[in-house]
Each structure stands twice: as structure tokens, then as C-alpha cells.
Amino acid sequence: MKLLTHTPTLLAGLFALVLLNIGAAQAADQQHNYSNSGYCQLAAKGTSQYQRNLLAAYAGKLGYAPSQRECRTLQQQRTVHAPxxxxxxxxxxxxxxxxxxxxxxxxxxxxxxxxxxxxxxxxxxxx
Structure with missing residues (x-):
């Protein structure tokens, strides 16, 4: 019987937790810097299905998918100026x-x- 009287409070608390988790996930997503060099580094790691899905998501966040030529140019620049x-x-x-x-x-x-x-x-x- 007491559970029914506390149900609205429990639901409100659960809803608040869900909203808090969504906000934290969005904030964490916005803190990451997406770059063409980051995309190219991921592209060089492999061609598994997981890797292709990851690259597609990264390209979506970046706004475009860098070409292989662009990745080669970035790689050459990196090897010339290897820190x-x-x-x-x-x-x-x-x-x-x-x-x-x-x-x-x-x-x-x-x-x-x-x-x-x-x-x-x-x-x-x-x-």
C-alpha cells in the first residue's frame, strides 16, 4: 500500500536520473575534438566491421570523411615532423x-x- 503512495516520487526521481545521464553523455561528447588527423589515425588501424562503423560515426561528427589522399598527406607530414x-x-x-x-x-x-x-x-x- 505504501508503494503506491511513493510511486510518483520514485518516477520523478527515475526521470531526473535519466535526464542527468543524457546531459552528461552529451557534455562528454561535445568535449571531444574531432579532426581529420584523428579520423586518419583510426582509418589506419584496420578494416573490421567495428572499425568501419567507428569511422562512419567519426565522419558524422567531423562533418565529412577525409579522402585517402588527405590521410596520406597528413601521414607524410607527421613522419617529417615526428615529435x-x-x-x-x-x-x-x-x-x-x-x-x-x-x-x-x-x-x-x-x-x-x-x-x-x-x-x-x-x-x-x-x-
């Missing part, structure tokens, strides 16, 4: 726009390694 590996920026890029987060203990152990070993680890894990 020196920096642990802090690599961790930031690894975690950006994702639920992945490196534990602090792992970050501390990575800091103890030399730059080449850090880069090898990132190539294996984030590759």
Missing part, C-alpha cells in the same frame, strides 16, 4: 576521449624507464 616521445603527452593522448586510465603506480614505473622503453611500452599497449 620526440614525451611520456606526459602520450598518457594524455592515451586517456583522451576514453574510459581508459592508467593507474598511478604504472605511471610512476613508466617514469623510471628510459625514453625508448617508455615508447616501446606505449606502442605495444596503445598501438
Amino acid at each position: 620526440v616521445f614525451e611520456l606526459g603527452s602520450a598518457i594524455k593522448q592515451f586517456e583522451q576521449g576514453s574510459v581508459r586510465k592508467l593507474p598511478n603506480a604504472t605511471v610512476e614505473k613508466l617514469k623510471e624507464l628510459d625514453r625508448n622503453r617508455q615508447q616501446q611500452w606505449f606502442n605495444q599497449v596503445a598501438g
Whole structure:
């Protein structure tokens, strides 16, 4: 009997939670920067059905799908101006726009390694 008297309150609370989750998802989506270089990096990772769906969604957010020629040009520019590996920026890029987060203990152990070993680890894990 008491459940019936609290039903409107429960429904209102549930509705508020749903709206809050929708708002948080939209805010997280708007914080990610979409770029043609990001699209090209995703395109270079593979051609599975999942990858094609991901690229289609990314192109939708970007507003267009960069051509293969544009991706090749960006890749050539990147190899000519290959930046020196920096642990802090690599961790930031690894975690950006994702639920992945490196534990602090792992970050501390990575800091103890030399730059080449850090880069090898990132190539294996984030590759």
C-alpha cells in the first residue's frame, strides 16, 4: 500500500536520473575534438566491421570523411615532423576521449624507464 503512495516520487526521481545521464553523455561528447588527423589515425588501424562503423560515426561528427589522399598527406607530414616521445603527452593522448586510465603506480614505473622503453611500452599497449 505504501508503494503506491511513493510511486510518483520514485518516477520523478527515475526521470531526473535519466535526464542527468543524457546531459552528461552529451557534455562528454561535445568535449571531444574531432579532426581529420584523428579520423586518419583510426582509418589506419584496420578494416573490421567495428572499425568501419567507428569511422562512419567519426565522419558524422567531423562533418565529412577525409579522402585517402588527405590521410596520406597528413601521414607524410607527421613522419617529417615526428615529435620526440614525451611520456606526459602520450598518457594524455592515451586517456583522451576514453574510459581508459592508467593507474598511478604504472605511471610512476613508466617514469623510471628510459625514453625508448617508455615508447616501446606505449606502442605495444596503445598501438
